[in-house]
Amino acid sequence: xxxxxxxxxxxxxxxxxxxxxxxxxxxxxxxxxxxxxxxxxxxxxxxxxxxxxxxxxxxxxxxxxxxxxxxxxxxxxxxxxxxxxxxxxxxxxxxxxxxxxxxxxxxxxxxxxxxxxxxxxxxxxxxxxxxxxxxxxxxxxxxxxxxxxxxxxxxxxxxxxxxxxxxxxxxxxxxxxxxxxxxxxxxxxxxxxxxxxxxxxxxxxxxxxxxxxxxxxxxxxxxxxxxxxxxxxxxxxxxxxxx
Amino acid sequence: xxxxxxxxxxxxxxxxxxxxxxxxxxxxxxxxxxxxxxxxxxxxxxxxxxxxxxxxxxxxxxxxxxxxxxxxxxxxxxxxxxxxxxxxxxxxxxxxxxxxxxxxxxxxxxxxxxxxxxxxxxxxxxxxxxxxxxxxxxxxxxxxxxxxxxxxxxxxxxxxxxxxxxxxxxxxxxxxxxxxxxxxxxxxxxxxxxxxxxxxxxxxxxxxxxxxxxxxxxxxxxxxxxxxxx
Numbered sequence: 001x002x003x004x005x006x007x008x009x010x011x012x013x014x015x016x017x018x019x020x021x022x023x024x025x026x027x028x029x030x031x032x033x034x035x036x037x038x039x040x041x042x043x044x045x046x047x048x049x050x051x052x053x054x055x056x057x058x059x060x061x062x063x064x065x066x067x068x069x070x071x072x073x074x075x076x077x078x079x080x081x082x083x084x085x086x087x088x089x090x091x092x093x094x095x096x097x098x099x100x101x102x103x104x105x106x107x108x109x110x111x112x113x114x115x116x117x118x119x120x121x122x123x124x125x126x127x128x129x130x131x132x133x134x135x136x137x138x139x140x141x142x143x144x145x146x147x148x149x150x151x152x153x154x155x156x157x158x159x160x161x162x163x164x165x166x167x168x169x170x171x172x173x174x175x176x177x178x179x180x181x182x183x184x185x186x187x188x189x190x191x192x193x194x195x196x197x198x199x200x201x202x203x204x205x206x207x208x209x210x211x212x213x214x215x216x217x218x219x220x221x222x223x224x225x226x227x228x229x230x231x232x233x234x235x236x237x238x239x240x241x242x243x
Numbered sequence: 244x245x246x247x248x249x250x251x252x253x254x255x256x257x258x259x260x261x262x263x264x265x266x267x268x269x270x271x272x273x274x275x276x277x278x279x280x281x282x283x284x285x286x287x288x289x290x291x292x293x294x295x296x297x298x299x300x301x302x303x304x305x306x307x308x309x310x311x312x313x314x315x316x317x318x319x320x321x322x323x324x325x326x327x328x329x330x331x332x333x334x335x336x337x338x339x340x341x342x343x344x345x346x347x348x349x350x351x352x353x354x355x356x357x358x359x360x361x362x363x364x365x366x367x368x369x370x371x372x373x374x375x376x377x378x379x380x381x382x383x384x385x386x387x388x389x390x391x392x393x394x395x396x397x398x399x400x401x402x403x404x405x406x407x408x409x410x411x412x413x414x415x416x417x418x419x420x421x422x423x424x425x426x427x428x429x430x431x432x433x434x435x436x437x438x439x440x441x442x443x444x445x446x447x448x449x450x451x452x453x454x455x456x457x458x459x460x461x462x463x464x465x466x467x468x469x470x471x472x473x
């Protein structure tokens with residue numbers, strides 16, 4: 001193999017003028033984490049609401065929830081990002097579109113919102129499954145106690161459902177982190193983007209991608225460990241995962 | 244909003260979009276699903292083989308692939324495949340690899356990790372008595388897998404495998420990062436050439452939506468039929 005390995009490349013100054021190549025990659029890592037956290041907050045909020053909608057007795061609520069999930073699940077994430085980034089500013093009234101186009105950091109906001117909504121459909125499915133897995137008696141008992149539907153969800157169903165679906169939510173959060181790399185296509189230079197830039201500047205392809213790979217693995221290990229601790233902390237007594 | 248919507252740009256590019264773009268996307272999806280299923284089944288068998296080393300290698304591979312974003316894996320293989328080709332053919336320089344081959348290798352290797360988890364669940368769902376009975380009949384390990392375990396595992400997991408293939412179909416759009424003209428790449432080329440981003444991206448979104456919706460509807464029907472038989 002006639003590839004010239006040079007692992008010291010990380011400590012060499014990058015042509016972007018912001019420090020070494022390692023600094024470049026770490027800046028990408030920070031942006032990946034920031035984007036993922038913003039997207040995850042959006043996904044959790046919208047996903048929970050839509051997930052609850054799909055479990056309500058109302059037919060309309062069920063249909064709205066169904067349409068929402070199908071809409072965001074049946075298009076590739078990349079296409080959805082393009083719709084938000086390229087199409088939305090054009091079909092809004094001209095002054096709004098102009099404001100969107102001139103916004104600094106537009107790729108970041110687009111990525112956070114686009115990935116957040118994309119993931120919210122998956123969170124909604126998990127929330128629905130979690131609520132559906134609860135015995136019917138829980139809702140009946142809550143109603144018998146005189147709780148309104150809102151109170152029953154707030155104090156009885158959701159606290160149980162969220163603790164049950166914590167493991168699948170962990171994988172959805174990991175998916176959110178991985179999906180931030182798709183935003184490279186709308187100009188967000190996150191971890192994968194910085195690795196690609198480093199490869200273009202330095203021609204050290206495999207060192208750049210190895211570093212990115214290691215950083216992604218580290219994020220995974222940290223998230224999985226933290227979530228295991230959280231799962232143990234909030235496990236429902238009496239369930240298989242509980243004490 | 245649709246006052247100056249140019250339907251003609253879509254009509255003019257239909258041939259390019261579907262004959263070139265969609266053909267690429269569907270061929271890639273189909274071949275990657277088939278290759279991923281074969282490699283995935285092998286990986287699942289490695290993990291369940293009871294041989295510690297083999298199982299651990301397979302497990303590491305699956306964990307690695309599943310922790311990495313597909314975009315990064317696409318870049319990895321895009322640069323790695325020429326060197327693998329050089330190593331395989333023993334030539335003196337990295338060989339030139341076409342866009343299709345490169346993406347096909349990427350998606351087979353990436354999807355194998357996901358398909359292997361599905362097949363592993365499928366194999367584990369077969370009652371222990373079945374392989375035992377096969378062994379009692381004098382079948383070898385290979386015959387047991389080939390005639391008894393794998394056909395049933397595959398049939399039980401068919402809806403999940405198909406759902407994963409729909410995800411794969413959507414994920415193939417990511418070859419965009421290599422400027423490969425798959426369906427989305429073709430739409431994007433026309434969009435940028437004619438300055439018609441709104442029309443082309445909305446149309447591409449509608450096509451992906453229609454195909455994925457129809458496919459997942461079909462899978463749901465299939466699932467209902469399988470559930471009925473049980």
